[in-house]
Amino acid sequence: NAGVTQTPKFQVLKTGQSMTLQCAQDMNHNSMYWYRQDPGMGLRLIYYSASEGTTDKGEVPNGYNVSRLNKREFSLRLESAAPSQTSVYFCASTSWNTEAFFGQGTRLTVV
């Protein structure tokens, strides 16, 4: 039972490049999330998907897009990376106000 798996673990991008972060969960959870973690700012919600077929903006959605491909998979896309998007990104999943399980994180650097 893998839980929440996200790829890649590390990535360096040049300003203006694009990339997609992948996330998959095998716990049959309804809801999936993308957070970014910056020093002293906790975990800030970028986008979430309450259930398959729906996506909504969180606190800091600008510069990102998401796709809920199916119940298992939720991807995050940076169309034109900026240095301000340098961060650690976490995917998470849960079933409605129960424990949220996190992926191992992606450390992204934009130069």
Next chain:
Amino acid sequence: GENVEQHPSTLSVQEGDSAVIKCTYSDSASNYFPWYKQELGKRPQLIIDIRSNVGEKKDQRIAVTLNKTAKHFSLHITETQPEDSAVYFCAASIGDYKLSFGAGTTVTVRA
């Protein structure tokens, strides 16, 4: 949206002493309050949670208290050990699908 404030941002305690972290929230409709522990370079993991119909919950050396009237909740760690050193995050639910996280508390247990 929900605003969760967490204090202190850093906490240093002597091994064997207690540690207390406090959080306040703004949305009176919040009904789920989890606490996560994040070790260096790792993903956040749930250590304890409490729902609004309960005032206190304990799990071995960890306890959480909730005061819904005052909109604050606290994490108490007793008999601290070196392995308790980590970053701790509180969170409060927003509706059925989202969590708003505090900025985190870095706890250092001195041997």
